[in-house]
Amino acid sequence: MDSYDVDLIERIYTASVIPEQWAGVIDRLSNRMAGRGGSLFLLADGQLSWAAPPATHSVMEEYVAGGWDKKNPRLSALLARAHPGFIQDRDIAGKEYDSLPIVTEFLRPRDILFTAATVIKGARDDLAVFSIDRGRAGGYFTPGDIAFLDRVRPHLARAVALSGRLKMEQAATATAALAMIGIPAAVLRKNHTLYAANALFQDLIGEVFIASAFGRLSLGDPRADRWLKQALADNGRAATTVRSIPINSFAGVIGVLHAIPACHHARDLLGEGGTFLVLAQPKDNSVVDPEWLRWLYDLSPTEAEVAAHLSRGLTVGNIARxxxxxxxxxxxxxxxxxxxxxxxxxxxFIRSVSSLAAISPAILRN
Incomplete structure (x- = not known):
């Protein structure tokens, strides 16, 4: 193994911790194979994400925008083959390869004529598909090329598994931090399934929360459940505003569920469309920092000030004076x-804002 290979393997394990580095890994593999780019497609918890180096980034954008990821027989054939290594797409599709629409309409016009790919299956039906592309000048992948890619593949598989494990531990740590101050919390993925929850939240399943089909959550309070479903749907469309949902029972007020969408660095943990759920209890005589309210609800300075006054029990007339x-x-x-x-x-609204006094802004911001 030469120094180039050692550097490549180091980059692979770095990408398991810093997902933005996967594009560089693909670029490095492509250069080693005299290719013209490639891609990584990752399907985790029903959510598709991808990475590609600069050489093929715009091509992948066109690929996804054109819906080719949903009409690519090469991928279904690759999955069916279940080959534990890299394989050329022509070896999968056979004689029909040159007449496939994805080849004639998409790949060939962009000088992507030869591809070596592999599928790596992770936990919970997660899939990672690594592809290295060549143009006409590159020609077929040789047995030596495939042998090199197969030597790298175990490192790719371990890095993908490690990345998933790290995300699960980060989610568990985030919810555990709130458990230490007595607040139930959970993390939901884009498909609304439960990804992580602290013990306080789990204790409420069956009482406040209802575990429904496919691991999804609903609320026993019908009115609150409608609001939660709407909040999760909005988050799936890249919303950035917190939704606060009062939850009631026959015995009275249970608390306020804050549905916080993934934004900024939280997207690395939750993915686009993920949601952090925090169930807080209203506090008497609570004081909430207006800046905290501005950050959560995207309020103007004046709106945040009015909200803080409301949380202190002031009436509209009092606030005006x-x-x-x-x-x-x-x-x-x-x-x-x-x-x-x-x-x-x-x-x-007053109940929702008052409940925030129990939560440290630093915990959710971080």
Whole structure:
């Protein structure tokens, strides 16, 4: 093994911790194979993600945008073959390869004529598909080329498995941090399945939360359940605003469920469309930092100030006097608050905001 190979393997394990590095790994493999790029497609928890080096990044964007990932017989043939190594697509598709629409309409016009690929199966039906591409000048992959890729494959498999394990541990750590201060919390993936939950949250399954088909969660409170489903659907469309959902039972108020969408670095953990659920109990005489409210609900400075006053128990008239403004102006801000938080009643909003006093902003921001 030469120094180039050692560097490649180091990059592979770095990518298991820093997913943004996968594009560099593909680029390194492609250069070693005298290729013109390649890709990694990862299907985890029903969510598809991909990475590609600069040489083929725009091609992959066109591939996904054109829906070719859903009409690619090469992939289904590769999965059916279940070959424990890299294999050329022509060896999978056989004589029909040159007439496949994906070849004639997409690959050939972009000078992608030869591909070596492998499928790596992870836990819970996760799949990783690594592909290295060559153009006309590169020609077929030789037996020596395939042998080299097969020597690298175990490292790719271990890195993919390690990446999944690290994400699970990070999710568990995030929910455990809130358990230490007595707050039930869980992480949901884009397909609304439970990814991680602390013991306090798990204790509420069957009482507050209902485990439904395919590992999805629903709420026993029908009104709150409709709001939760809407919040999760919005998060799946890359929403960035927290939804706060009051939960009631026959015995009275249970608490407020805050559905926090994945954004910024949290996307590495939850993926696009993931959601962090936090169930908080309202606190008497609680004081919430207006800046905390601005961050959570995307409020203006004035809206955040009005929200903080409401959480302290001030009426609209009191707030108008404190701020030296009209009652109608404060009511306008209150309407905006309700619209941004997805709530319809001022009492629900006050309960939601008051519950946030139990949560440290640093825990969720980090």
């Amino acid at each position: 404190v701020r030296g403004t009209s009652v109608s102006s404060v009511r306008t801000h209150v309407k905006s608050l309700l619209r941004k938080t997805g709530l319809t009643r001022q009492t629900d």
